[in-house]
Amino acid sequence: MAFGTHERSAVVTKTILPNGVRILSERVPYVDSVSVGIWVHAGSRDESDQRLGISHFVEHMLFKGTDNRTARQIADEMDSLGGHLNAFTDKEFTCYYAKVLREHLSKAVNIISDMTLNSIFDPTEIDHEKNVVLEEIKRHQDTPEDHVHDLLAEILWKNHRLGKPVIGSSAVVKKLTREDLLAYLRELYCPNSMVISAAGNVDHKEFVDLVAAEFGGLTGKRAPRVSQDAEVHLDIRLIDKSTQQVHFCLGTRGYAQECKEKYALAAIDSALGGGMSSRLFQEIRENRGLAYAIGSYSASYQEAGMFAVYGGTSIQNIKFVLELTQIECDNIRKSSVTDAELERAKNQIRGALVLGQESMSNRMSRLAKSEMYFGRLVRLEEIIQSIMNVTKDDVADVASQLFEDSKFAVAAIGPFKKHADLIKGSMIAQN
Numbered sequence: 001m002a003f004g005t006h007e008r009s010a011v012v013t014k015t016i017l018p019n020g021v022r023i024l025s026e027r028v029p030y031v032d033s034v035s036v037g038i039w040v041h042a043g044s045r046d047e048s049d050q051r052l053g054i055s056h057f058v059e060h061m062l063f064k065g066t067d068n069r070t071a072r073q074i075a076d077e078m079d080s081l082g083g084h085l086n087a088f089t090d091k092e093f094t095c096y097y098a099k100v101l102r103e104h105l106s107k108a109v110n111i112i113s114d115m116t117l118n119s120i121f122d123p124t125e126i127d128h129e130k131n132v133v134l135e136e137i138k139r140h141q142d143t144p145e146d147h148v149h150d151l152l153a154e155i156l157w158k159n160h161r162l163g164k165p166v167i168g169s170s171a172v173v174k175k176l177t178r179e180d181l182l183a184y185l186r187e188l189y190c191p192n193s194m195v196i197s198a199a200g201n202v203d204h205k206e207f208v209d210l211v212a213a214e215f216g217g218l219t220g221k222r223a224p225r226v227s228q229d230a231e232v233h234l235d236i237r238l239i240d241k242s243t244q245q246v247h248f249c250l251g252t253r254g255y256a257q258e259c260k261e262k263y264a265l266a267a268i269d270s271a272l273g274g275g276m277s278s279r280l281f282q283e284i285r286e287n288r289g290l291a292y293a294i295g296s297y298s299a300s301y302q303e304a305g306m307f308a309v310y311g312g313t314s315i316q317n318i319k320f321v322l323e324l325t326q327i328e329c330d331n332i333r334k335s336s337v338t339d340a341e342l343e344r345a346k347n348q349i350r351g352a353l354v355l356g357q358e359s360m361s362n363r364m365s366r367l368a369k370s371e372m373y374f375g376r377l378v379r380l381e382e383i384i385q386s387i388m389n390v391t392k393d394d395v396a397d398v399a400s401q402l403f404e405d406s407k408f409a410v411a412a413i414g415p416f417k418k419h420a421d422l423i424k425g426s427m428i429a430q431n
Helices: 054-061 071-080 102-118 123-141 144-156 170-175 178-188 204-215 261-273 279-287 318-335 339-356 360-374 380-388 392-402
Strands: 002-005 011-016 022-027 033-040 084-089 094-101 194-200 236-240 246-253 293-300 305-313 409-414
Touching (some): 022 360, 054 123, 071 102, 094 102, 094 360, 102 204, 123 170, 144 246, 194 204, 246 318, 261 279, 261 305, 261 318, 261 392, 279 318, 318 392
Parallel strands (some): 236 409
Antiparallel strands (some): 033 094, 033 194, 084 094
């Protein structure tokens, strides 16, 4: 089933194996590489409190040896191809991916398939990798500019699994057993929860044959995710830590993947904190010199989304920076954006999307995410057109929904006890 053509003769094709594994490829004939990924509907969104972090830990373990290869052999074989092998875990999926020269595609598929299907989960390796992950958790918690984003999600979605940190909990990771990991794979790593995508100089029929040879015999069926309302909580959480700066996130609800309002929110994100010309960057960094890092971002998932502002500033300035941030959000709520800001936002988003097409890894990822969220190919042209159709009234409507009463969830890490007097009267003193 061919979806059609993309720019410069790129063709996207989809095949579904009899067992339910979905295969997508985008042929880009003018490059010499291929990016391939195995995507699984398994992330922190699928974890109970008793196995918080298991998705991320399984990702680690799939690199630790199979029936056919040791961990060292996996690394050596990919390096011998001059390729790149990696993986990541997110809230709603896990991905194992490789980028290789086109002539090495079959070998790359064999390696990552072997990891996914034949990992042995050696007890000794499990113990070793627990120590690695525990150190990773410590590093994450010691890096406030990273940790504060997890804190915000926990606040916003404290009663929803989207609020759980992908990296997991040290207490839970320590207790994970080999049986836990194998049960998790049986439950979630099933044919109907897998999407295998490739982009680059790839022949679809050849790719399907390669994937079918590896995954055609996989059995099992994952139960559908149970949808859960993601109620937003605009609470405040402060972590006292002896840092030189206060790292903070202000957040509120955003939009799920299926919501068309996410395009107007993308324009708000760009105008408010999406670059060097944005309101927050110009006002807080350029005009006043109150921060080095200041910006905004939005995230969309199957059931919900969020919008957030992140910054880092000294404890002496935190009260003022939060006030300025609220003022800029309120200004957009009251007056939308200017014509120039909206045009700049559209060009910025369109440029990022089009330039991203130069990366085969980006193309591969877009194919898989489109399939997992929508069950179809959402064309780049369709996304760009949705962005270009956004009006100032659309922006005003979304801003009025998200910035009503200038209320936000606040997560912040900094030396609060030592300087409690400096935050009196600020929004974070409400805690």
